[in-house]
Amino acid sequence: MLVAWWSAIPFVTLLLCIAVLPLIPRTAHAWEKNSVKLTVALVLGLPIAAWFTFAGAGIEVVHALVEYGQFIILLLALFVVAGGLFLAGDIRATPRNNTIFLAIGAVAASFIGTTGAAMLLIRPLLNTNWERRNKAHTVIFTILVVANSGGLLTPLGDPPLFLGMLRGVPFTWTFGLFPQWLLVNTLLLITYYALDRRAYADEEPDAIFFDDTQREPLRLHGALNLAFFAGIIAGVAFVPSIDLHALESGHGVWTDAVPWRELLMLACAAGSYFLGSRKVRFEQNQFTWTPILEVAALFIGIFLTMIPALNYLGQIADRLPLNRITMFIFTGGISGLLDNAPTYATFFEIATALPGDPRVAGVPEALLVAISLGAVFGGALTYIGNGPNFMVKSVADADGVETPSFGGYIVASLRFMVPTLTAMALIFLTDGVLWQVLGGVVAVGIVLRAWVIGRSRTPAA
Template sequence: MQVSWWAIIPFVVMLLSIAIAPLVPSLAHHWEKPRTQLAVALLLGVPVAAWVWLSGHHHLVTHALHEYASFICLLGSLFIISGGIHLAGDIKASPRNNTIFLSVGAVLASIIGTTGAAMLLIRPILNTNRERQHAAHTVIYAIFVVANCGGLLTPLGDPPLFLGMLRGVPFTWTFTLFPEWLFVNILLLVSYYCLDRSMLAREDADHLSRDASDITPLKLMGAVNFVWLAGVVCSVAFLPTPWRELAMIGCAAGSWITSTKEVRFTRNEFSWAPILEVAAIFLGIFTTMITALQYLDSMAPKLPLNEITFFLFSGGLSSVLDNAPTYATFFELASQLPGDPRVAGVPEFYLVAISLGSVLCGAMTYIGNGPNFMVRSVAESQGRPMPSFGGYVVWSVRELAPVLAAMVLLFIADPLWAKALGALVVLAILARAAVRARRLPR
């Protein structure tokens, strides 16, 4: 289907609405309501879908709606199941314990998704650090690691990778990104540990004393839901559509029935609002994206693209827009380019760059990935002041961007000088961490 540039306007308007509306005071109050988001999605998406359908390209509309249904089934099932799990308790808020929390989150993010892992761990992290005055950095690193970078290893981890699986990428292909996953998360965890030691040195003695004395052993509640999580993992890995979606819905229903009200509603303060927001917004994204993808298909051969630019473009857009449609856009674009070996019709070296950029760079702003704002909201609801949009960007540029730059230089760039520069960036990151760590706690 040949389309002109103006056919991408609804898609651009949809993405700009997501990016800008929450930041404008006069619009934010209205935008946060799911019915407003659904109205915008339908206003922009229905005309696009109708035009494509009436043009005779029915398969494009049905394919987009099928992907949307599978996408919402996955996110919805993980959201419901994780809402039945609660980690209660309050342990000492030491740099070691906080780093363990983040390390566990980095692993869980690829198993139960970044949304599930972030919602499971953010409250225990906040409870553990409630006696400390300085805890915003811990929440920020939770966004970096748990809500984004940890979800790189499976299609369950982050929505962009699930969209890749729906487009034919094998479930196990993302395992090949393990070196990059390990590199990025270890550097972030080392940086966080040293930063937390420095922050601990600024705490008053009274706060540290209360933290040491107010200890409640950790207790896992709702463990039966891990059975339902295993069911979702197996259904995504082994079942074709529509059995995959039916199995995920069944697991979510099983979780709802077997979870206690105390865990889901009292402990976790479960609400349908976050998943309704995702469902409304992504309905608009998937429908308006139909013509945008067709336009990019025609433009692909004219663009000067390589692995580095694919990472920069997909990562840059994922920083300020939602990373799932960004991934889908560049996936389709790369499928039009030559190169072997190919995975799901895309040159593998491009697919690696797109996957890394979309997932990892979603942590650069609050709006790069859905869980980012959710984590911030939970922290602020518990009285923890968080940086503004611009303040968070400063944190991500200072703490996360050097790690990603080192990863690109070492794993994506080819020239030997790039590898050497990457090694120097790593040494600089470790040197800064060592300087922070020397500021020993009282």
Template sequence: MTCLPLLASASGAAIPLALIIPFVLLLMLIAVMPLMVAKVKHWWEHRYPFVAIGLGLLVVVYYLLRIPGGGETIAHTLEEYFSFICLIGALFTVAGGIHIKVKGSATPVGNIVFLAVGAVLANFIGTTGASMVLIRPWLRMNKIRLGAYHVIFFIFIVSNAGGALTPIGDPPLFLGYLRGVPFFWLIEHVFLIWLLVIGLILAVFFAIDFRAFKKTPSAVQSEIGESDTWRFEGGLNLLFLLVIIGAVFLPAKFFLREIVMLAAAAGSYFSTPRAVHAQNEFNFGPIREVAFLFAGIFMTMMPALGYLEQHGQEFGFKKPAQYYFAAGSLSSVLDNAPTYVNFLELAETTVRAEEPAAFAALGDEKHAAVRLLLERRPLLVIAVSLGAVFFGAMTYIGNGPNFMVKSIAESSGVRMPTFFGYILKYSLPFLLPILALVGWLFL
């Protein structure tokens, strides 16, 4: 798959800065609208597909009429979007067919083991899939002493930081894979950083949970783990999950990879008993929202990527820590997938400027800029990847699963903090120091 930013500027046509407005506007709407008063929020819930597609079409029309080679850029953008949504949709569908009932062992040790397993699982079925599979068992096993911090640390670990090792783990990393970052490159380069982050977050959670556990009356403590039993339903979906993971390595030609993923998703949906879907409260609403919003994001993102290629050096970003904190800051309040793509493109422009001869020597090689980036400035890729994934946990809107987990918890009776309460009570005092430490130590 050709890297679309190169196509966007192959003709040398200048990308007008004003053409980025639809992209910025769409991201702002995604961030702000769910937080508005009920009437406005209701309007957005029923109109967001038209808004997202409408803004995307504005950019598409301009590219077709005013940008030489714009049609080719649009075609490759749609191809990339199709690959992206097939993976996310397939993982979501298969996860919806797996139901786990956990024996209620909500001791501090049992809880950190559960979260650690969730962090690993996120790299195999994605943060969205792991969140949807595990949030209800997590709430049930902690039902006797359930607090908001249980849900928030679940978001920190399972819905975000856990999925930093593989392209399946988090949507930004899959986009990197589509653009030429090898599947196992990240796990080889960031495993120790990932282990440190997960370990530190778990340590903070353990301290908070241990304190709360000690305050629980001994009579209540003795009840923990007595009423529930272990149960796993939907085992056939593990086979479909393996098919999807295997499909990631198939050739991209003729959409073979995507066809296999969709076939696995269909097989999972129709073979899963209705009782399992009912217990998981499964429906296609969340993935429908992702599909429409990301269709708009991919289309409106084209001029932003083209502009970054043409003007990226003017931003003066040179050091990995700058990329880490800048990508992280935007990923906290905007969707982390487009944030990742934009900063990866910025890193590509940096290495092209620093190594013009090496870049020219690669000629028309597929994903030439990414290959050069991985060889000469690997820390930039690490910084963008970790910034996009880790900082997605800073707010409810930093990553897709965050809001879904919040909604499920509230429907189960958990009093969750407000948007700013989440940040002030948890993200800033607990998560940010850990992420800042990582930036200081490794980047």
């Protein structure tokens, strides 16, 4: 359906609400309520759905709602199962230990999902650092590393890759993105270690002494939930879902209309919730539904209001200079604004009409690499770029950590994420040796900047 640029106004309005309303004293308290978020999302999104339906493009609304359902059920299942696991203990909150936490999260994110890994690690990470005053940067890097960059290696890791698998990308194809995964996460972890080293040096001596003396070995509670994680992983890898294309073609059968995968995920979530330890979930994890409800409320509006925005993007695609670098920039930049899952789907469909060999699932492989990298890494640029981002922020807020505002987080991501992605893109997405050497120089510069930051203060003894 053809649309004009102004059809994106509801989407931009929703973004402005998310960014501005928490900062205005008269609206900040009301915006904390998920019911208010849902009301705003529906007021802006339902007219779009009605417009497209009455204009004869209701199938686009159906596609958006189905993808929203798949997206939110995957997040819900991982959120509930992760809420039944608790990593107990209190080790020293040193820069080295915190960095190891994030590194483990980066690995886990590709196999239990960025949502599962982020929800599993954010609480013990905050518990470990509760004696420390300077920890907002730890929340930021949990989002950058665990809730986004770590999830590049499998379709389970991040919702965009999950949508790619639904479109025919082999489950194991993303394993080939390991070099990019390794470079980005290594540079982010080096930067985090340096920042945390400086922050650790600024802590009060009493806080460091208390942290050193209040120690308890780490141990995992609620191990039964590992079986439910395995069920979700098996579902993503092997179980089909609704096949809209088969149904639309008129050749589908009744089984194509059944969301088998989502039913399995919901069964795993229900098993975790009702069979798992209530002490682990509610006393140790202090589990609440608030984070997932916040994501569900906001993203129904995002998925609906972005329908015309993505349509308009598709209309002007032939005027865009699309190659590996620009595809990465467009996908990454728009993922931060429009959510990375539907952005991935849009550029995936655009790329099917572009020339190039070899091809994967009908897309030139070089472009599919750029789209995948842009969607996963670009999701870290804002709180709305990827579903787990808001969840991490919500858990940290509930724990009393002063997390950055919507704009403050963007400033932080521009400062730390963009230079890292620049180095990665120059090294892996360009052909000229000089560009690749420049990428290496940028990477070395990031490491040197981290060294300067880390040495700017003498760490506490």
